[in-house]
Amino acid sequence: MGKKCVLVSECKIGDIIAQKIVSKYGATIAVENTVINNYIIKKLATFETKYIWIYSIDKDELPKIDKTSFSDVKKNYKTNIIEINQVVNDLCKGKKVEVNKIDKISNSIYKNINDEYYIVKCLSELRDSEEYVYTHSVNVSFYGMLLSKWLCLTKKDINQIVVAGLLHDIGNVKVPIEILNKKGKVDVEEFDEIKKHPIYGYNMVKDTSIVSDVVKEVILMHHERMNSTGYPLGKDGDELSIYCKIIAVVDAYDAITSDRTYRKRRTPFEAFEILKNNSMEYFDIHVMDTFLENIAACYVGSKVLLTNDEEGEILYVPPHCITNPVVSIGERYIDLSKESDIKVKAML
Structure with a gap:
């Protein structure tokens, strides 16, 4: 896979970030190898990010981490x-x-x-x-x-x-x-x-x-x-x-x-x-x-077990609240900063 710089507006669900994304204030938004989803796209818009680097994938090649x-x-x-x-x-x-x-x-x-x-x-x-x-x-x-x-x-x-x-x-x-x-x-x-x-x-x-x-x-x-x-x-x-x-x-x-x-x-x-x-x-x-x-x-993409015994994947770690990441469970997103009864129980 090669790399290419693209407008955030041109990103698609499933694209893989090829270079760490940092906001204009110096906060890390996402790290390399993060798979782009709707939540990440919204965060990029919130931070007014214009361009990012993604992996350039051939037509018949499946997205994958090296x-x-x-x-x-x-x-x-x-x-x-x-x-x-x-x-x-x-x-x-x-x-x-x-x-x-x-x-x-x-x-x-x-x-x-x-x-x-x-x-x-x-x-x-x-x-x-x-x-x-x-x-x-x-x-x-x-x-x-x-x-x-x-x-x-x-x-x-x-x-x-x-x-x-x-x-x-x-x-x-x-x-x-x-x-x-x-x-x-x-x-x-x-x-x-x-x-x-x-x-x-x-x-x-x-x-x-x-x-x-x-x-x-x-x-x-x-x-x-x-x-x-x-x-x-x-x-x-x-x-x-x-x-x-x-x-x-x-x-x-x-x-x-x-x-x-x-x-x-x-x-x-x-x-x-x-x-x-x-x-x-x-x-x-x-x-x-x-x-x-x-x-x-760096823990974006990690698999986790929550205290409610559900398994998920870390989608985003808010720079202002790093102790409570956003976790995806299937098609659902759980923002742990808004769920006082749910925490990360273990890394999988």
Whole structure:
């Protein structure tokens, strides 16, 4: 399939959007691979969008999303988990890690930078609570890369974020496994031990030249918060780099939306609510808003189970109300912002 730019007035039901659509105010209206329906057309008119890019489909070709690209992203993701596992284990044993090993993983992640739809779909589908330490690191690296792109950082800065995401939690391998895998709530002493993982991680890399000072700082301070309530140093927002602020946001998001030994994952929309409620105190507001606005739009097209036990597909995520998307069920549209008794129960 090729791409072509068309007037919104010429769009047809079933056309597939080929490039993310952003309003004149900077709000994401729809992401790549969204299938156009009546609801999307009305939203484009509301935002006074004149032109969009759609896929140009041959006469005898059925509209479809590129399955090969998604398969490639999944394959790379699984390979990255295996390889970061080896790197972390080598660091834990005090072995010298070759810089090209980390470069290989980070380059593999970076090459997917323009596939944000596939990245979010992949990270939503592939979860393993038993391998949380490693899957979480790869997830944070991907999310951090996307957020850095949305913040318009340089390629050099984005590469630093990718590596920081991969290594930010390496100190967890020094925390007793029975604490990390405890199925119930940890007690005060156990949590105090968990809170040492940034220091453990920093000590693992502080004397190695293959990890930059920027990444070392993220390993040490990704749990610091804007209001000085974080750990291990109690730094405030003015003392945190943009790298620390980015990893803090995506680390929290992935933790909320991942299965853990002691609780089930929350839906992205529950995570949006949790993060919005805490963003002013704990996180940089600009970094958080940029992440939430853009990541929310990436769930358009996702299959969901609602609390009324109906299954549907997300048609649209209102920029002003990202916690309550519009869902299609057959020929019906349900605007969850107008249905107080219905929420997204699970992603399918």
